[in-house]
């Protein structure tokens with residue numbers, strides 16, 4: 001099952017390597033990872049998308065907890081949460097695709113950030129499924145580059161992950 | 164006061180009460196060695212190989228419960244230490260390893276003797292640090308000891324660039340230590356403890372399965388009290404031996420791959436399993452699908468990730484075993500239920516039936532020295548009071564089977580990583596901790612040469628260890644697997660061109676003895692232990708074909724044991 005795990009991590013060199021190393025050493029999957037400092041510069045917030053059966057996910061969260069640099073973590077998928085991912089995608093904008101691409105971007109509420117003679121850069125935010133759907137809808141011959149931030153998530157309502 | 168980084172390291176160790184530091188010098192740590200030279204409070208032990216330093220610190224740690232301390236230089240010093248760090252990590256031994264590093268400005272430049280020590284050791288430590296300025300040295304070291312010794316213990320590496328040891332900074336011993344991201348559980352959940360008490364008292368075929376956590380958590384006393392109160396059978400893992408007296412009638416022997424028939428059979432048939440400070444290792448479980456098929460399981464462990472890792476349990480209790488066992492005892496006493504006497508009687512009858520199998524029996528009256536016999540005699544000669552370390556192989560299993568330890572922290576071996584070369588340096592660490600106690604290292608001719616250089620260190624510090632070399636001229640454990648699983652094809656398991664161990668020991672300045680006949684075994688041991696101030700290396704030429712029984716085949720069910728066939 002797909003899981004989205006949110007982690008507060010000490011903002012120290014090497015802390016991220018501990019998280020990544022744990023996944024490779026124990027054979028767990030990282031589907032995506034996004035990380036940046038929080039309002040408190042000593043802490044980073046990390047969102048990790050992974051999958052596995054319940055026993056594997058239980059071990060993953062326990063093993064993450066064991067890392068001394070992990071301050072706190074929550075499996076967002078256990079409750080209600082909001083998920084967003086940002087994608088920058090460069091596509092061919094030459095004929096015969098130019099109008100079709102622009103139209104598709106509109107439908108998906110994408111923003112065209114850069115217009116050049118033969119290509120567009122489109123910005124799109126949304127759930128992972130939405131970004132996947134956009135890519136699927138494009139003619140694959142017109143895709144030049146795909147840059148995705150990895151999913152980010154936050155619990156809804158009273159659920160907050162704080163130190 | 165203001166001190167250099169090197170002085171801070173040494174001063175901190177003194178203020179923290181560290182007596183010994185096991186190390187080996189080199190460029191990156193020369194400032195620290197200079198600071199060591201100028202004081203007398205912390206004694207530095209000069210090993211002969213950095214692996215030896217780590218195993219010595221490990222042996223010291225396992226019998227004292229305090230972190231062993233290691234100091235090595237950058238590059239090869241650090242990489243040589245890795246095996247010992249991983250060994251400590253697998254067996255949860257507390258250790259602080261200070262490694263030298265190239266100066267900060269040179270890090271990342273492929274400088275002379277530079278390795279990414281934090282990177283290399285990351286997967287085999289509890290935690291590690293790269294110290295970035297002299298001002299944070301004392302706090303980092305304080306944290307390192309705290310992390311190493313608290314919760315589930317383990318090794319911590321502190322990598323210190325050379326220029327940090329030259330810089331000056333204000334030093335004060337950090338009285339307090341706290342980490343926002345690390346707070347080991349200090350108490351078991353009362354509700355879970357009551358649940359466990361109910362389940363334990365409902366058992367008709369109970370089994371207590373305990374491990375290294377009872378030793379690490381100093382919980383032998385409440386364990387003995389609990390087990391006697393209940394009257395239930397108890398087994399220990401290889402790492403838990405001694406936490407429950409090995410000669411007690413309720414003790415059914417070690418369990419697992421080379422555990423007793425009765426222990427494994429009782430595990431298989433039990434209806435309530437009480438697991439305490441044990442981690443359901445694959446050498447114990449065999450095939451997880453066939454493990455304890457009838458049992459509901461209580462599991463006490465301080466590390467949540469040990470719980471339901473391979474085997475799903477019913478009543479988990481996270482926390483330190485000592486406090487939990489005390490509370491469990493109270494809960495059992497308060498309950499109006501009592502163990503089911505009739506069911507228990509029938510259960511013991513069944514267990515005694517399995518015991519009748521006498522699964523550890525071996526051929527007596529052979530012309531060849533049987534390794535089991537040597538261990539039995541060692542037990543007699545030392546009145547069961549020795550500290551015993553071992554290396555890895557058949558001899559390790561015979562030590563575990565034939566030396567019934569009466570107390571915890573007497574048996575020191577590498578279980579999780581299975582590191583050949585561990586035994587001798589570990590014994591030296593033990594002897595440093597207890598200078599007057601009898602210390603024996605049970606080893607094999609394959610393992611002993613993996614850290615043989617430490618005989619030189621043992622001479623320098625006059626450590627009167629007794630080395631019991633069970634010399635079968637084989638990598639015996641490997642040969643046994645080849646006999647059982649590869650139709651006897653002895654691929655590279657025969658040890659040719661062995662040294663003359665007597666001369667070898669003598670050349671290091673020790674006493675060597677060659678023992679070739681069963682009739683000479685006891686006399687040799689008595690003579691060796693009478694030499695109270697000498698290291699004695701006893702080379703016992705043993706039966707080459709001897710195997711360790713019983714043997715639960717790897718990945719098979721608990722009842723699938725190969726037993727010895729005797730005429």
Ligand SMILES: Cc1cc2nc3c(=O)[nH]c(=O)nc-3n(C[C@H](O)[C@H](O)[C@H](O)COP(=O)(O)OP(=O)(O)OC[C@H]3O[C@@H](n4cnc5c(N)ncnc54)[C@H](O)[C@@H]3O)c2cc1C
Pocket residue numbers: 253254255314315316373374375376377379380381399400401402403417418419420421422439440441442443444446447463464465466469482483484485555556559577578579580581582640
């Ligand atoms: C050649 C060879 C053969 C072997 N054969 C066998 C065999 O037949 N039988 C066998 O048992 N082993 C055998 N082993 C050893 C095996 O590989 C494992 O090392 C061993 O089984 C693990 O023991 P343990 O479960 O007690 O765990 P340990 O490694 O001792 O772990 C201790 C557990 O206790 C917990 N703990 C620590 N401190 C506390 C505390 N204060 N409170 C609560 N919990 C705590 C830890 O979190 C951990 O889960 C063999 C090894 C070798 C090399």
Ligand SMILES: Cc1ncc(C[n+]2csc(CCOP(=O)(O)OP(=O)(O)O)c2C)c(N)n1
Pocket residue numbers: 554555556557558559581582583606607608609610611633635637638639640641
């Ligand atoms: C460093 C290391 N290398 C290889 C092994 C694999 N191994 C396990 S037991 C063993 C044989 C040990 O031989 P010896 O010390 O003579 O003991 P014996 O089994 O003969 O008693 C080997 C090679 C190991 N455990 N450790």
Ligand SMILES: [Mg+2]
Pocket residue numbers: 556607608609633634635636637638639
């Ligand atoms: Mg051998």
